[in-house]
Amino acid sequence: xxxxxxxxxxxxxxxxxxxxxxxxxxxxxxxxxxxxxxxxxxxxxxxxxxxxxxxxxxxxxxxxxxxxxxxxxxxxxxxxxxxxxxxxxxxxxxxxxxxxxxxxxxxxxxxxxxxxxxxxxxxxxxxxxxxxxxxxxxxxxxxxxxxxxxxxxxxxxxxxxxxxxxxxxxxxxxxxxxxxxxx
Amino acid sequence: xxxxxxxxxxxxxxxxxxxxxxxxxxxxxxxxxxxxxxxxxxxxxxxxxxxxxxxxxxxxxxxxxxxxxxxxxxxxxxxxxxxxxxxxxxxxxxxxxxxxxxxxxxxxxxxxxxxxxxxxxxxxxxxxxxxxxxxxxxxxxxxxxxxxxxxxxxxxxxxxxxxxxxxxxxxxxxxxxxxxxxxxxxxxxxxxxxxxxxxxxxxxxxxxxxxxxxxxxxxxxxxxxxxxxxxxxxxxxxxxxxxxxxxxxxxxxxxxxxxxxxxxxxxxxxxxxxxxxxxxxxxxxxx
Numbered sequence: 001x002x003x004x005x006x007x008x009x010x011x012x013x014x015x016x017x018x019x020x021x022x023x024x025x026x027x028x029x030x031x032x033x034x035x036x037x038x039x040x041x042x043x044x045x046x047x048x049x050x051x052x053x054x055x056x057x058x059x060x061x062x063x064x065x066x067x068x069x070x071x072x073x074x075x076x077x078x079x080x081x082x083x084x085x086x087x088x089x090x091x092x093x094x095x096x097x098x099x100x101x102x103x104x105x106x107x108x109x110x111x112x113x114x115x116x117x118x119x120x121x122x123x124x125x126x127x128x129x130x131x132x133x134x135x136x137x138x139x140x141x142x143x144x145x146x147x148x149x150x151x152x153x154x155x156x157x158x159x160x161x162x163x164x165x166x167x168x169x170x171x172x173x174x175x176x177x178x179x180x181x182x183x
Numbered sequence: 184x185x186x187x188x189x190x191x192x193x194x195x196x197x198x199x200x201x202x203x204x205x206x207x208x209x210x211x212x213x214x215x216x217x218x219x220x221x222x223x224x225x226x227x228x229x230x231x232x233x234x235x236x237x238x239x240x241x242x243x244x245x246x247x248x249x250x251x252x253x254x255x256x257x258x259x260x261x262x263x264x265x266x267x268x269x270x271x272x273x274x275x276x277x278x279x280x281x282x283x284x285x286x287x288x289x290x291x292x293x294x295x296x297x298x299x300x301x302x303x304x305x306x307x308x309x310x311x312x313x314x315x316x317x318x319x320x321x322x323x324x325x326x327x328x329x330x331x332x333x334x335x336x337x338x339x340x341x342x343x344x345x346x347x348x349x350x351x352x353x354x355x356x357x358x359x360x361x362x363x364x365x366x367x368x369x370x371x372x373x374x375x376x377x378x379x380x381x382x383x384x385x386x387x388x389x390x391x392x393x394x395x396x397x398x399x400x401x402x403x404x405x406x407x408x409x410x411x412x413x414x415x416x417x418x419x420x421x422x423x424x425x426x427x428x429x430x431x432x433x434x435x436x437x438x439x440x441x442x443x444x445x446x447x448x449x450x451x452x453x454x455x456x457x458x459x460x461x462x463x464x465x466x467x468x469x470x
Binding site: 003005006007008009010011012013014015016017019020021023024026027029030031038040044047051059060062063070071073075082083086156160163164167168171172 | 221222225226305308309312315316345348349351352353354355356357358359360362363364367389392393396397399400401403404405407408410411414415418419423424
């Protein structure tokens with residue numbers, strides 16, 4: 001399988017952005033729920049998928065999934081679980097973020113670029129949230145009662161991911177968003 | 184001024200050359216040992232053996248002449264969220280496992296031996312993984328790490344897995360983490376000098392957090408993409424191209440010490456898995 005230099009480099013830099021956002025806590029937004037802060041760690045995978053296609057989206061998602069695994073596997077939720085459970089909950093769902101974002105963007109970009117970017121941001125976020133929570137609840141790691149408490153976080157993540165995706169990709173590709181220039 | 188000093192807390196991705204024996208080990212030996220220890224920490228449920236393995240990591244850090252405090256600094260950015268999760272687990276996990284000794288019960292709060300066990304195990308695992316990843320990146324340069332990952336994953340090339348590309352993506356990411364952190368510091372200072380807000384955590388105003396952080400995050404992405412374009416031009420100008428016929432200037436050569444280290448770590452992990460470790464509460468009277 002041949003992957004271009006562009007795909008490799010863009011995936012690497014986007015992954016570096018995700019790591020910096022994680023370790024500086026800038027990628028974590030406080031929301032009024034009891035579970036966790038809202039996060040935008042998945043947004044580089046979305047932007048990678050939208051800008052450079054499914055390969056970059058998958059590459060960023062793959063390494064993001066590995067990072068997520070090592071970051072969260074130590075949490076008490078997984079303390080009594082077999083070793084394959086955190087792999088299925090923390091790693092596997094992340095693989096689809098970039099690919100779903102690319103698919104949604106590709107389906108809509110000819111209609112309206114801005115709407116396509118926003119939809120890609122929302123779709124990628126929903127993929128992450130639904131699959132992670134779905135696996136966690138299905139495998140008994142978390143109770144189903146967590147869903148209403150995770151809703152504020154999920155909604156906020158979708159909105160912020162859509163904003164960042166539109167802002168970054170529109171600025172990079174010089175797409176006219178209709179809001180004019182500040183210069 | 185400390186809110187601008189982001190690099191202080193980023194230990195992942197930074198290489199600290201001290202010339203120790205750990206630094207001189209083959210990167211493949213270090214990677215295999217890290218994977219083995221990661222598997223051990225993920226699957227072992229005894230607090231005693233997790234604590235003993237962390238002691239081993241402390242000894243390795245001492246041998247590598249890496250200051251322990253420097254590694255533990257990597258915990259600081261996430262400590263608030265971790266404490267919150269652990270407190271929730273402490274109070275509510277007791278209802279999940281109703282059997283076992285109850286230490287405290289009031290209304291909906293229940294602290295049992297099991298909830299304490301889950302918390303302590305969680306803390307040990309978080310510290311263990313931080314040490315593992317930090318030790319690996321602090322004692323191995325990015326290029327050696329990439330070569331090591333690529334060599335170990337080479338057999339997967341036969342099934343079409345892009346081994347070289349994944350290793351290079353990792354290397355580029357690790358190489359640029361400190362650079363982008365510096366860039367972020369510059370952006371924060373630029374925003375602050377223009378009276379932009381850069382801090383604050385109010386859970387009831389996530390819109391405010393978004394308004395203060397998005398002017399930092401979006402320029403960071405654009406800066407990363409600009410650097411990506413420069414790197415692409417630099418690599419293509421030097422005729423870089425991935426493929427099965429790539430050769431390397433640096434050839435990894437393992438020695439007997441690397442074999443001893445890998446076998447030793449695997450032996451320790453097997454011993455940890457196969458030994459019937461006593462529960463910690465049997466060792467602590469009154470628990």
